[in-house]
Amino acid sequence: MATMKDVAERAHVSTATVSYVLNGTGTVTLATRQRVLSAVAALNYQPNHAARSLRTRARTLGLVLPPGPAGLGDPALAELVAGLSEAAATSGYYLLLAPSGDRPEYELGADLARTGRVDGLVLLDLRCDDQRAAHLVAAGVRCVGAGAPDAGTPCPAVGLDLAQGAADATRHLCALGHTRIAMIALPTDLADSEPFYQGFVAALAASGREADSALIVEAGTSQDDGFAAMQELLAHPEPPTACLAASDTLAFGAMHALRDAGLEVGRDLALIGCGDLPLAAHTHPALTTLRAPRRAMGAALAHCLIALVERRPIPPATRLPLQLIIRKSTAPPPGA
Amino acid sequence: MATMKDVAERAHVSTATVSYVLNGTGTVTLATRQRVLSAVAALNYQPNHAARSLRTRARTLGLVLPPGPAGLGDPALAELVAGLSEAAATSGYYLLLAPSGDRPEYELGADLARTGRVDGLVLLDLRCDDQRAAHLVAAGVRCVGAGAPDAGTPCPAVGLDLAQGAADATRHLCALGHTRIAMIALPTDLADSEPFYQGFVAALAASGREADSALIVEAGTSQDDGFAAMQELLAHPEPPTACLAASDTLAFGAMHALRDAGLEVGRDLALIGCGDLPLAAHTHPALTTLRAPRRAMGAALAHCLIALVERRPIPPATRLPLQLIIRKSTAPPPGA
């Protein structure tokens, strides 16, 4: 493997000069530069990454994958990772994947940063009062969060405009004539939970309705959680005619519960999800949902984190817009 | 950030001794070892990765992501990556994701290896007479391929037992009473194409049938390719009553073509896919398919590549078994 020394010898200069040419620093005459560059080309030289990052950065971003059976199998995460890795690559960074296994995420992340293996970290599924972020920032680790930041979030974050999305979805249900509209929420410790709820309530208020707290149920994140939540809603003395689920996965579970109860999704109860997973277009009926630009979110995370790492000004925290995709799971209320 | 020198001072030894303790090499008395270890603990020391890999390995595996809109969005790939990264992590390696963008895959891979950024590479979708593998192996890069290796494959490979899988699927179709069985093949330059075809032909022969070459059409990999392939089969003067598609994606396209032709999948033509993508269970009718253990495949790739990197004997090339998942897209032939 050719080293910088080899290049220097071939170009009859010192390694310092080679380094200056390659990094565009220092002052080098045209003739010398050309000799160096042709030596580089002739030897097919590329600087050793370890040696370089010993003095500078690793040019690597880290992503700690939370444990759990789905992992990267979750299409939403996979898309985000795709956008993240591609945007990072165009800025000369690569993405290191670190499955946390049974170690705490923040611990693994701190190790990766402390050993200089990565320059910064992406935190998935930002929580309210996120302990991982707190630990890492306190340890001097640069990181950005994926999710809606609240006031106390100690690091920059990139999120979806869930308030807008939930409001759009709710307006659509209102426009169809629904008045008893339920909502299945994500766990409130997820940062994305609150703005979604706010958008829901705001849109209801804007159309003269009021949120009925009995029709708002907090669920987990799994399909089973959505199933249970819908069962709870159906047990209500005066059940809703429409429901907004904070994720597609919850909506899928809700659909099962409706089918089990002998109800037809769309005709008997209008249902909207959030995320637009690939499956959403293929359920029966196809799920009306909010499309989340996960790739763009990954890209935005990359840009933000790289700016942070390079001590450049951080791009303003944009909320990425959701798009309502109307399919077959929404219809006017029964008897309307 | 604490360095090894700090640890050495605190334990009143040289950095060499610290290194010996941490790596388990050299001979160190129990007392010294304990002094070192408690200094390490007290300082929360972890060795700098760049410094370490300057002399040894990077303990990093590389995965070059082929260009294309799907990328990691393809669930089959995402699952493989999940298995790969998890298995690598349990052996102390992490996975570096490098989207190739518009650069040739082998070139990017060669760069990553030459710069010492990764110790080895995983090549996706191994081709017949794979040029990437040839280039990389010639350049002294350690790599393993994902896909069925043929005799000339210059590197170890991990693949599915497609011959067995295709045979199982074909037998199932024969058992249902089909005689005119078609096959939609992957591009023949993919290494996985041939064994699938062989399994198909062998199972037909074993049940006394012969493959009709007019019923075997080579397609691309996209849904549109599957669509076109099925149209071609339906244009046949004596169309098939069953069809085995070499991938779920091709099968999805074929289903659309059948629907467009006014035919009902299952009743009018039995269809089997391969891979068992999440969508396969949600098409209408649900697709009978061969379940591919993509996570296990990723894990096997990791084990193989790490063995290669550490110059240990390479695990014997196992073909991972496919499991036939019978759903609703297969039925006896019309009028049987």
Add this chain to the structure above:
DNA sequence: ATTAAGCACTTAATCGGTTAAGCGGAGTAT
């Protein structure tokens, strides 16, 4: 003419580890 400033380089320190070689001292064989 003299000094100062700039240019185009080189020298050498440095990053933080790994590891071959060396070196006392204790234990064993002759």
Add this chain to the structure above:
DNA sequence: ATACTCCGCTTAACCGATTAAGTGCTTAAT
């Protein structure tokens, strides 16, 4: 008693880059 071998540790070279400091030369300023 002498030599030989291990053991447990240290010294220092080394990995391959970056970069501060230094050097000799040319050119501009006084």
